[in-house]
Amino acid sequence: MNFPSKLIEDAVSEFEKLPGIGHKTALRLVLHLLKQQPQQAQQFVDAISRMRREVQYCRECHNISDADLCAICSGSKRNHKLVCVVENIRDVIAIESTQQYFGLYHVLGGVISPLEGIGPEKLQIDSLTRRIEANGIEEVIMALNPTVEGDTTIYYLSKKMEHLPVKITTLSRGVAFGAELEYTDDMTLARSISSRLPYENYLVQR
Amino acid sequence: MNFPSKLIEDAVSEFEKLPGIGHKTALRLVLHLLKQQPQQAQQFVDAISRMRREVQYCRECHNISDADLCAICSGSKRNHKLVCVVENIRDVIAIESTQQYFGLYHVLGGVISPLEGIGPEKLQIDSLTRRIEANGIEEVIMALNPTVEGDTTIYYLSKKMEHLPVKITTLSRGVAFGAELEYTDDMTLARSISSRLPYENYLVQR
Numbered sequence: 001m002n003f004p005s006k007l008i009e010d011a012v013s014e015f016e017k018l019p020g021i022g023h024k025t026a027l028r029l030v031l032h033l034l035k036q037q038p039q040q041a042q043q044f045v046d047a048i049s050r051m052r053r054e055v056q057y058c059r060e061c062h063n064i065s066d067a068d069l070c071a072i073c074s075g076s077k078r079n080h081k082l083v084c085v086v087e088n089i090r091d092v093i094a095i096e097s098t099q100q101y102f103g104l105y106h107v108l109g110g111v112i113s114p115l116e117g118i119g120p121e122k123l124q125i126d127s128l129t130r131r132i133e134a135n136g137i138e139e140v141i142m143a144l145n146p147t148v149e150g151d152t153t154i155y156y157l158s159k160k161m162e163h164l165p166v167k168i169t170t171l172s173r174g175v176a177f178g179a180e181l182e183y184t185d186d187m188t189l190a191r192s193i194s195s196r197l198p199y200e201n202y203l204v205q206r
Numbered sequence: 207m208n209f210p211s212k213l214i215e216d217a218v219s220e221f222e223k224l225p226g227i228g229h230k231t232a233l234r235l236v237l238h239l240l241k242q243q244p245q246q247a248q249q250f251v252d253a254i255s256r257m258r259r260e261v262q263y264c265r266e267c268h269n270i271s272d273a274d275l276c277a278i279c280s281g282s283k284r285n286h287k288l289v290c291v292v293e294n295i296r297d298v299i300a301i302e303s304t305q306q307y308f309g310l311y312h313v314l315g316g317v318i319s320p321l322e323g324i325g326p327e328k329l330q331i332d333s334l335t336r337r338i339e340a341n342g343i344e345e346v347i348m349a350l351n352p353t354v355e356g357d358t359t360i361y362y363l364s365k366k367m368e369h370l371p372v373k374i375t376t377l378s379r380g381v382a383f384g385a386e387l388e389y390t391d392d393m394t395l396a397r398s399i400s401s402r403l404p405y406e407n408y409l410v411q412r
Binding site: 002003004005006007008010011013014015017018019020021025027028029030031032033034038040041042043044045047048049050051052053054055063064065066070071072088089090092093096097099 | 208209210211212213214216217219220221223224225226227231233234235236237238239240244246247248249250251253254255256257258259260261269270271272276277278294295296298299302303305
């Protein structure tokens with residue numbers, strides 16, 4: 001594509017570096033910003049550079065935070081004996097959005113994946129075992145994605161915690177709400193039958 | 207969605223204002239920028255604010271430009287007697303990408319659309335007639351989209367130029383290269399038959 005302006009070309013190529021943004025979309029976004037009032041474009045730029053400059057990671061759970069200790073870790077209404085282990089920040093946001101979980105989190109920063117060169121030493125695992133020992137955590141919920149890498153990581157973590165007096169649980173697997181049995185994969189369907197629940201529990205979950 | 211950080215929330219809400227960017231995409235883009243090296247995020251922000259601050263509009267054709275007069279208007283290899291009228295900058299980029307057009311442009315900045323409150327006075331029409339008179343333009347190509355608004359604008363412009371010694375042409379309409387007759391709409395197909403070309407012309411176009 002021939003751009004009539006080097007400035008536009010630079011801005012487009014920066015947008016293109018973002019995931020899922022192609023050439024034409026990048027151009028559309030740049031021309032949109034160009035059409036806005038200068039202060040609106042300035043606001044966009046400011047929000048991003050402030051975010052990049054000032055955002056911190058919680059020293060306890062490694063979640064993003066505006067302070068040294070995040071709002072969840074410093075929350076007085078939270079159950080400080082319960083920790084939910086997740087892969088990344090997006091998972092924290094997803095679980096928080098359910099408004100049904102009141103414990104703390106621990107963000108690993110990834111899962112063990114030899115193919116991508118991610119070994120246990122690259123993840124926040126030591127700080128997890130330290131936290132369990134120091135704070136007397138009673139239960140750790142492994143909320144990792146049901147993939148080979150996720151399961152490997154759960155297995156590794158459970159071995160690491162064997163000597164600690166902590167209960168390890170995982171998310172329940174089964175047919176999703178709103179899903180149709182006909183289109184549910186075999187493994188999930190089989191698991192949902194073998195780990196079937198008394199009807200009273202179903203009503204409570206609902 | 208509950209964000210663990212106000213900084214992230216602000217950046218996400220700025221990204222969400224861009225066209226075609228929803229809530230989850232905005233979050234993905236922000237977390238991507240957060241994962242990058244600080245200098246890369248800085249580069250992104252700099253390219254956008256420089257673009258917004260420094261970009262100019264060509265005083266002749268209203269195309270975006272890095273200088274007072276754009277590279278096309280000041281090009282010595284361009285045909286300065288031929289002007290192609292387009293709706294916006296994206297159309298200039300599309301036509302330039304064909305590498306088959308060597309005249310100048312005139313960016314209207316929109317088309318006449320009473321529904322959206324865009325009257326002729328909001329478009330760069332006066333400067334077009336001024337240009338034609340001052341520079342002795344010989345032909346004006348109306349390269350507007352084949353919509354009601356586009357056709358209305360072409361009609362309005364042609365009336366405005368009636369008294370000027372300039373030839374007015376429009377883009378040819380017909381079956382697109384690679385299109386199938388079976389799926390071409392009636393109007394286009396009818397037009398492509400009524401304005402059929404001698405075979406020699408077809409070979410040249412190709």
